[in-house]
Amino acid sequence: MSILIRGGTVVNADRAFRADVLTDGDKVVAVGTSLEAPSGARIIDAGGQYVMPGGIDPHTHMNLPFMGTVTQDDFFTGTAAGLAGGNTTIIDFVIPNPQQNLIEAYQQWRGWAQKAAGDYTFHVAITWWDDTVHRDMGILVRDHGVNSFKHFMAYKNAIMADDETLVKSFRRALELGAIPTVHAENGELVYQLQQDLLKRGLTGPSSHPLSRPPMVEAEAANRAIAIAGVLGTPVYIVHVSCAESLEAITRARANGQRVYGEALAGHLIVDDSVYASPDFDFAAGHVMSPPFRSKHHQDALWHGLQGGNLHTTATDHCTFCAEQKAAGKNDFTKIPNGCAGVEDRMAVIWDAGVNTGRLTPSEFVKVTSANAAQIFNIYPRKGVVAVGADADIVVWDPEGSRTISARTQHNKGGFNVFEGRTVKGIPTTTVAAGKVVWRGGQLMAVEGAGRHIDRPAFVPVSAK
Amino acid sequence: MSILIRGGTVVNADRAFRADVLTDGDKVVAVGTSLEAPSGARIIDAGGQYVMPGGIDPHTHMNLPFMGTVTQDDFFTGTAAGLAGGNTTIIDFVIPNPQQNLIEAYQQWRGWAQKAAGDYTFHVAITWWDDTVHRDMGILVRDHGVNSFKHFMAYKNAIMADDETLVKSFRRALELGAIPTVHAENGELVYQLQQDLLKRGLTGPSSHPLSRPPMVEAEAANRAIAIAGVLGTPVYIVHVSCAESLEAITRARANGQRVYGEALAGHLIVDDSVYASPDFDFAAGHVMSPPFRSKHHQDALWHGLQGGNLHTTATDHCTFCAEQKAAGKNDFTKIPNGCAGVEDRMAVIWDAGVNTGRLTPSEFVKVTSANAAQIFNIYPRKGVVAVGADADIVVWDPEGSRTISARTQHNKGGFNVFEGRTVKGIPTTTVAAGKVVWRGGQLMAVEGAGRHIDRPAFVPVSAK
Amino acid sequence: MSILIRGGTVVNADRAFRADVLTDGDKVVAVGTSLEAPSGARIIDAGGQYVMPGGIDPHTHMNLPFMGTVTQDDFFTGTAAGLAGGNTTIIDFVIPNPQQNLIEAYQQWRGWAQKAAGDYTFHVAITWWDDTVHRDMGILVRDHGVNSFKHFMAYKNAIMADDETLVKSFRRALELGAIPTVHAENGELVYQLQQDLLKRGLTGPSSHPLSRPPMVEAEAANRAIAIAGVLGTPVYIVHVSCAESLEAITRARANGQRVYGEALAGHLIVDDSVYASPDFDFAAGHVMSPPFRSKHHQDALWHGLQGGNLHTTATDHCTFCAEQKAAGKNDFTKIPNGCAGVEDRMAVIWDAGVNTGRLTPSEFVKVTSANAAQIFNIYPRKGVVAVGADADIVVWDPEGSRTISARTQHNKGGFNVFEGRTVKGIPTTTVAAGKVVWRGGQLMAVEGAGRHIDRPAFVPVSAK
Amino acid sequence: MSILIRGGTVVNADRAFRADVLTDGDKVVAVGTSLEAPSGARIIDAGGQYVMPGGIDPHTHMNLPFMGTVTQDDFFTGTAAGLAGGNTTIIDFVIPNPQQNLIEAYQQWRGWAQKAAGDYTFHVAITWWDDTVHRDMGILVRDHGVNSFKHFMAYKNAIMADDETLVKSFRRALELGAIPTVHAENGELVYQLQQDLLKRGLTGPSSHPLSRPPMVEAEAANRAIAIAGVLGTPVYIVHVSCAESLEAITRARANGQRVYGEALAGHLIVDDSVYASPDFDFAAGHVMSPPFRSKHHQDALWHGLQGGNLHTTATDHCTFCAEQKAAGKNDFTKIPNGCAGVEDRMAVIWDAGVNTGRLTPSEFVKVTSANAAQIFNIYPRKGVVAVGADADIVVWDPEGSRTISARTQHNKGGFNVFEGRTVKGIPTTTVAAGKVVWRGGQLMAVEGAGRHIDRPAFVPVSAK
Ligand SMILES: [Zn+2]
Ligand SMILES: [Zn+2]
Ligand SMILES: [Zn+2]
Ligand SMILES: [Zn+2]
Ligand SMILES: [Zn+2]
Ligand SMILES: [Zn+2]
Ligand SMILES: [Zn+2]
Ligand SMILES: [Zn+2]
Structure with a gap:
């Protein structure tokens, strides 16, 4: 047709x-x-x-088993919501449990993704290390169209990667022509701050941002960049949320290092005043990591996109409903981390970015699809x-304009961090x-219509 | 055909x-x-x-009357040399004398350029200010395909623009959809340092870099950027030669300001040891402003290109022969400033940039043509x-490889700052x-085959 | 006794x-x-x-003829108010009219200062240049106990010093063992922005900060520092009010340059929301240059004091009463610039600095007296x-605590920018x-009890 | 007497x-x-x-058991050499083996120090963590005059402290009124780089600096500073050797954080060309960590001292003779790390610092004794x-002048990194x-004449 x-x-x-x-x-x-x-x-x-070009959200979690529960959106509802928002491709994450075989985990996620309505592809997380991990990274790159690996520097006692794993995995990625990506937060500091807050009886969601201050994020970003710099590999920092973290990227780029940064639509638009709400559901509904930050940091992120020090925008789409969030009613560290967004990313960034003069339409395309496609090597297909x-x-x-609301959204979860915001565009x-x-x-998404997009390894350009 | x-x-x-x-x-x-x-x-x-894409050199001076003499290369020999080097377009400069009518000067240069073998277009310098200048900037943009204006912050008692002129011209450019560009050196400091050096009997070419230290350049770059930032206009800094100047650009870009920077092939490759030569012709042959800098600054410039804080590469092609340079035999301030390069730019940047892994071939295209075309609004024609x-x-x-030499070059002037360098590519x-x-x-350049390329004013993108 | x-x-x-x-x-x-x-x-x-140690306010203007009027506080009322606040020495300014003989102006101010109740000494402003200025700077240093010279980079068409004057005066200061100080604002930009605002009908005091944005200040600070750096002289930046200006200082210091910065009590405590007041007297009462800034800048200034990049605290004490301020009722550019503070400086800095843990008591002494005494060479006498x-x-x-108010203050002017603030300490x-x-x-100030404090030129330490 | x-x-x-x-x-x-x-x-x-004031070297290792051997200088010969150089106090390190009781280790070092000819005091290293360490830190502060604890972020599989230990120890120090200090190098990266180099057959001393590039140091400095910043404790970075590490300190200080930095005399004077020597004894004689760096970094360190971002100068005095160094003949990772210096620190810093105009004599005193005394709370006794x-x-x-040589030095080890340098002063x-x-x-050092200097915990100043 x-x-x-x-x-x-x-x-x-x-x-x-x-x-x-x-x-x-x-x-x-x-x-x-x-x-x-x-x-x-x-x-x-x-x-x-x-x-x-249809949007590419390089950071989503559909059907994610996390903190003892599973996200509301599966690959069908999540990608369908994306289509309603002009987003035609997602890059999701395979997150093996520590000790789980990588290929097995990968196949698990591929299975879940069969029902996707839009195109998808996967970063694979390196949550532990041994020789089989080293081997399986190779298999994933060669045989399964994976060219990026994710590393969590947070989530101590769970999926946190220590420096040894980071070094070994980054080096392996370099040798395979894959790019390492990191969730940059110092997991040890987060853990200690959480324990402190709980001990002091500060158990509500307002403690969440206190346990993850900007310096905790910036430290990890700087560390990942240093490791990448020493090894000579590019690196991509997911969900950069604060000025200090961005500065680490900016410094490295100014020194000629190939570092890429991703900003979340939420971090660009929503500020940390949400955590002060006395309404648990509202405050908990905004619990994600890194947390929302103050206006100062939002301005910095926009400047990062404008100046070319941040490259992509994503959502970290990860939907938990109120019942799930309630698991942390008495302990903010048990609130499942995550917020939706895949449906609204394009619109809120257009509204806050293009309508304000911060971005030209072409720059909008760069940060909503073209840069992601280039960084993850699916350009010019996407x-x-x-x-x-x-x-x-x-x-x-x-x-055109519309007012965003959980009542009218297509994704699940019953909550929207942009609730009530009217966007033009x-x-x-x-x-x-x-x-x-x-x-x-009208949404005409078809379950299973989405395709897995193989992403080839990076090979140097040659005229031969 | x-x-x-x-x-x-x-x-x-x-x-x-x-x-x-x-x-x-x-x-x-x-x-x-x-x-x-x-x-x-x-x-x-x-x-x-x-x-x-054929190279675009956004900074050349063919047929330039300067410091009481005229450059060796006219528009034919200069553009022809460019063609031999893979460079198909130049952006040259109309430089009115203070008090000279802009349109008159513009026509003068257009006349000289008739004989060009390759395409050309012009930045027009604003060297003085009154209401006619304000008016004529408008005429140039509307009727003559000019969308960029040049400002010299150096050359006191000649073509130096003071802050009042900078502010008024930048504001006028903004209103016209044109971009201001600046030669950033604090002319007052240069002048005073020159006088000091001469008084101390330091009259040789080795005094040239001493009279123009990096801080003199960085100050002016920072000032031009501040003025542009306050007025809300983009700005383009020509021939960024030192780390401190680049830092001013990098800071502004990190704050979301639209600032562009240009590096010269010479500054990227040649270091300031040349001025220590006891051979006057050799040392004077390298006298240009800003002067060549130490390796530290060269590294910084490469990092600027790699990290996206510098955008274009140029040459400031401006050929004076030994006889002309000899005017400053007893007073370095009288050595005509300028060096050739349009023929060698592409090759030396490929060799030092791509062969070393600093730039990918696509990044090479960005900094040798695509970025210049976009910044000066002749993309995607060029x-x-x-x-x-x-x-x-x-x-x-x-x-392929060749050894660069004044003996084999096509441009005039009899001197080459890359003399003896063997390039691969x-x-x-x-x-x-x-x-x-x-x-x-074999060079098959045809006198007069070059065309003036009109550059339209910048207008915001609209779907209407 | x-x-x-x-x-x-x-x-x-x-x-x-x-x-x-x-x-x-x-x-x-x-x-x-x-x-x-x-x-x-x-x-x-x-x-x-x-x-x-008694406080040293290194920046006051008693009995100042400015913008067609004279400040309310003369040397008696001004220094007496200082004594009530624990401040025992002021450094005031001799500000010759352009073309006025320096020694004559100096004697004028010395005459006015006879009635001072506390000790005083003078910076002398260099507002113009010729050979007599060069000569008289020498006389002031050798014979009159002056070791610092002030330069206004703002106030175009009045006392603004251009780059030529800055270069010549800084160089002369270096040769005399005196330190240059600067009021850093780009006077040309201020002037153009003022004209723009007036043309657009924005004539009220809320336009004052719009005419002097941070970049205008930072540009000038950076320029003064660059000139000083090139010439090899130390430099002291008065009333640093914004993050960007402080960054220029911080950068230079990190490069080993001897640059000193002064913060005003007002800038540390009061934010720019005051200019939004619909009450002309209130808003105009806060008109000074640079203007008050947002909280972001206040935080930066405190960090500057804590990290050793700012060295002194002052007030720019300069009292105009409501009648005087009313001169700018219909044109904010005619509001006499200036606010009081000498009486409250020590208390507000203690309260906001020591009580909050930002400064130790010893650091309080550094920034309220010791550093000023050392920088201006009256240590350890003061x-x-x-x-x-x-x-x-x-x-x-x-x-101890008290609530600051114009109703109870000892200085004249009938206005207090710290009105209503209760300080502890x-x-x-x-x-x-x-x-x-x-x-x-009880204030027991005695008219005429104050003494002029000679400040010797700086000479290198020697064991001989 | x-x-x-x-x-x-x-x-x-x-x-x-x-x-x-x-x-x-x-x-x-x-x-x-x-x-x-x-x-x-x-x-x-x-x-x-x-x-x-007599010099204070805040970083020495006398009688140190390290890498399977013991340094040549014991507390007598080491402190005696210090006295010959004008250095009257050292701060040495108690370094417990992992799992060793802190008090036991402390007593061991106190025993070795009995023979000291000059005054001494100890930082105690935290090389492992459990509840007894927490307890014993308290005992050391209360009963043994210890107010600083050292943390090695390098030396994986030996004394390296992981993030958990850093966080817990820093927090404990804060609660005790003690200051944490760190050897900042990312031990994981060093280890991996060492293994790489050895695998590639690069076993000689020239591999030493390659295994510890500046980014490895800067990462760790930044991490320690972030942890300290999050916890609200001051922190002291020992032997800052590179520009990037200094920048981490400078940034934090500019943000108001209390961070102190130490430069080694060796890093200020000696550059990394020493590792290129084909003479194993010469190259290995310079093996210390961090390694010597290029001139660029030396300039940065001097700027750090001038601008107040570095505070103390030390030596890391740690003498191994040629026979000991020879343990690494075939494997540079086995060369005992360490160089002498306590005897020469004052003279080389005077010569390169004061004679060149970088430091005034008062600034020399700051960085050779007064700052160390204040930071480690023995001022104004010292x-x-x-x-x-x-x-x-x-x-x-x-x-006065002398030429430094191992032949005439008083310390042991038979090697001097300043060999042949003639100092004036x-x-x-x-x-x-x-x-x-x-x-x-003539040296009249008396064995046992040195005294342990108790250093009290930091308590906030109070007027009560
Ligand atoms: Zn994450
Ligand atoms: Zn995520
Ligand atoms: Zn130029
Ligand atoms: Zn030019
Ligand atoms: Zn002022
Ligand atoms: Zn003033
Ligand atoms: Zn160490
Ligand atoms: Zn050590």
Whole structure:
């Protein structure tokens, strides 16, 4: 089937220009002015609208077993919600238990993901180390389209990677042409601060940010960057939430090191005043790590995106409902960490980024799809509207608006950290793999329509 | 006429890929695998080679009247030398005398440029201020394809712009959709340091760098950036030569300000030991401003290019012969400032940048053409190998090598700051405006073949 | 006459220790435990209190003709108010009109200062340049006890010093063993921003901070530091009010440059929300330059004092009454700039600095007297409680408190930027030149009792 | 017995002044002009010389069992060498084996120290953790005059402290009024780099610096500072050797954190070219950790001392002879780490610091004694020439000179990293505890004359 998107302004990372876009099957086959519609083609009028690459959320957790429970969104509901928001690809995480065989865990996640409505691919977490892990990293890269590995520097007594694991895994990744990514928080400090707060009787959600101050995050970011720098590998820091952490990235980049940083939509928009709420459900609903920060840090993150020191925006989409959050009623350390967002990322970043003049439309495309596609080596299949690229396209109406609410959202969990925020700039049509999956407020997601996207290892460019 | 460049690896800023490239007239008309050669097409075998956008040198001075003399290279010899080096476009400077009418000066330069063999366009310098300057900036933008204005913060008692001029001109540029650029050196300090050195009898070329230490440059860069920041205009700093100046840019960018920086091939490669030479001709041959710096600063500049805090590479090509340089035999302040480079820029940056692993081929394209094209708003006409772009292409043999020397160079001046350096990675073919102008070591530059490239004012992207 | 201060804790910059302090005439003659009171000595019980060097306010303007009017406080009322606050020495400013002979201006100020109740000394401003200024700087240093010169980088069309004056004056200061000081704001930017605001009809006091944003200050600070760095002279930046300006100092110090910074009590305590007041008198009452800043900048200033990148605290005491401020009713640029503070500096800094744990008592002494005494070369005559030092002492009750108000203050002007603030930690006794001048809430200031303090030129230490 | 040091220029941290100094027993009893010599007093002519507090080396290892051997210098020879160089106090280290009882280890070191000729005191290392360590830290502070604890972040599989130990020990120190100190190098990275180098057959001493690059040190410094910052404790970083590590300190200080840094005389003077020597004994003789660095880092360290971001100078005096160093003939990781220096520290820092204009004599006193005395709470007993202070004095001839050599040194080990360096500025007399122990080139050190100096816990200043 063909789709002709007519009369819009195509926005890519490098420029914006008037053009029609024609798809055939799951590919873009033409980008140009006054394209003819093949017979049977569906025509979508994009007049006065932008035509952009579908969003890539490089950080989601669908169907995640975590802290003794499982997230509300599975791969179908999660990716479907993403499609409603103009997001056509997610990069999720395989998180083996310590001692669990990597390939086994990987297959588990691949199984869960069968039902996805949108495209997906996986970072694989290195939560422990022995020779089989070393071996299986190789197998994943060679045979399973994995080119990135995740490391948690937090979550002591669970999945925290110590320096030895970081060094060994980073080095292995380098040798395989894969990129290490890190959740940067000093797990030991978090743990000690949590114990202190609990001892002092400060058991509510307002203790959550106190147990994870910016310096705890910045320390870990700096450490991961130092290890990567010494070994000569690039590194990608997930969910950079504070000025100090960003400064570690900025310093390293200014020294010529290849360091990438990711900002979450939540961290860019929501501030830490939410934890002061006396309403447990509300405060706990915002418990994620790193926590929301003050306006000062939000400004810093925007500056990071503007100045090229942060590269991607994500959500860490990880939905727990009120009942699940209630597990931490008497102990904030037991509140399952996580918030939703995959459905709203594109809109809130457009609203707070483009409408305010912080980002141009092209820069919006960079930080919502193109950079992620390049960093994780699925460009130009993803991240650009161009001939040969996947037909993953969002038609964006800069004049449309909607008010975000848990009541109207498509993802599960019953909570939304952007609740009540009215955004201007919304997706009117989402095309995924050449199919219209969202149009006129109707979601047409199909369970199982999503495909696993193999990501090849990085190999140096050669003219040979 | 058509040219089919076959079998190479196309390198653009966003990626590298195997593809043939077909031109027709002065445009690229196809980029793809296994392209058919139209009848009569010239076929160029690019097997094992890179096919890249022709270089853009955003900072040259051809035919420049300066310090009482005129540069050796006129627009023909200068652009022809550029073509031999894979450089197909230059951005030169119109520099009105204080009190000279801007339009008159602009026409003067346009006249001199008629003989150019390669494409050219002009920054116009604002060397004085009154209402006519304000008016004429508008005329240049609206009617003459000028979208950038240059400001000299050095050269006291000549073309130095004081803060009042900077503020007024930057503000005017903002209102016109043009970008201000600056030569950043504190002219007052330079002047005083020169007088001191002369008084102390230190009249030789070794005094040149002493009169322009890094802090003198960094101060001015910081000032220009502050003025731009306060007014809300982007700014472009030409020939950033030292770590401290780069730090001013890096700080501003980290704060979200739109600041761009340019590094000269000379500053990236040549160090300040040249000024210690007892051979006047040799030392004076290297006299340019800012001067060459120590290795520490060179490393910093490379880091700036790698980390995205510097964006373009240029040459400040400005050729004076030994006889001209001899004007400063007894007073270094009278040595005409300037060095050549347009012919060697691409090769020395490839050699010191790509061969060393500092830059990928795509990053090389960014800093040698794509970024300049975007910053000065001639993208995607220039700066990318894509359908619809100008047929300005360089075919690059990463295995070829040559030894740079004034004896074999095509530009005038009889001196080369890269003398004796053997580079690996050379242009085997240059196509400019759809014509083969350099191939197999033969230069086929045609006087007058170059075209003025209008650069439109910046207007915000809109879907309307 | 002798005074024995008994039972207190002496606080000097290097340590705190239990000791009695005995004065004789205008000098301290003994510091030790269990000192005997000479017959006739007045005994002051300092039990439970601190005994510290009298404050030195290195930045005041008494009797200042400025913007067409004269400050309310003359040298008597101003220094008397200082004594009530534990401040025993001020460094005021001689500000010649452009073209005015320096010595003549200096004598004018010396005349006005005859009536001072506390000790005083003068920075002399360099507001213009010719050979007589060069000569007179020498005369002031050699014959008049002046070792510091002030430069205004703001106040265009009035007393602003351009780069040429800065360079020449800094160099002259270096050769004389004097230290240059600067009011750092880019006067051209301030002027243009003021004109813009007025043109846009934004004539009220809320425009004042908009005309002097942080970048305007930071630019000038950076420039002054660069000039000093190039010339090799130390430099002292007065009233550092923002993070960016402090960063310029911090950078230079980290590079080994001798740069000193001064913070005003007002900038440390009061934030810029005052300018939003609809009450003209209130808002205008806070108009000074640089303006008050946001909390972010206040935090930065405290960090500067804590980390040793700022060295002194001052007030820029400069009192204009409501009638005077009303001159700018319809044009904020005509509001006389200035606020009082000499009476409250010690108390507000103790309260916000020591009571909060930011500063130790010894660090309080450093930033309220010792550092100023050392930087301006009147140490150890001033700035330490030690044998041989001037008997300028404040007895400080850390438990005492008072509420600051214009209704109860001793200085003129009828306004107080700290209005309503209750401070804990107050001077119970001030001894100046061996006389009790403040005790039990009674001010015993004597007109004319103050002395001019000669400040010798800096000469390198030698064992010869 | 009394000593009258006559006619010199006393240099303290706050100023320099002409005065005679009189001692009685082990104390200074008078500082003033024209002091009378009591009968029987020994008179020392200090005309044309400086009279300064005896040096404090806050980082030595006498009699250290390390890497399977014991240092050549015991407490007698080591402290005696210190006296010859004007150094009257050392702070050495008690380093318990993992699992060793702290008090037992402490007593062991106290026993070894009985023979010291100069005063000494101990940092105690925390090399492991359990409840007894927590308890014994308290005993050491309360009963044994210990107020600082050392943590090694390097030396994996030996004495390395992991993050858990760091957090717990830092917190315990805070509660006790003690200061944590750290050897900052990421032990995991060092270990992995060592293994890599050995595997690649790079077994010689030139691999030593490659296994400990600056980033390895900076990471650990940053981590220790972050932990201290989160917990609210001050922290002291020993042997800061590189720009990046210093930057971590500078950043933290600029944020108001109480962080102190120590530079080694060796790192200030000697560069890393020594490791390139083909002479194993020479190269191995320089093996210490962190290793010597390039000139760039040396400049940074001097800037750190000048700008107040580094506070003390030490030596890490730790002497191994050639036979001991030879243990690493075939494996650089087995070369005992350590170099001498206690005898030369004062002279090389004077020569490279004061003679070059980097430091004033008062600043020299700060970084060679006064700051260490204040940071480790033995001021004003040590670190100042003042009534009541210990009679630890060095008379310094700024015109005297000597050439440093292992052939003429007093310490053991047969090697000197400053070999052949001629310094101007030497101690002509050292007085320790009121006794002349060095004069006219004769060393009169007495075994056992040194005393343990109790260092009290830090308690907040109070007027009560
Ligand atoms: Zn995470
Ligand atoms: Zn996550
Ligand atoms: Zn220039
Ligand atoms: Zn130029
Ligand atoms: Zn001022
Ligand atoms: Zn003032
Ligand atoms: Zn160590
Ligand atoms: Zn050590």
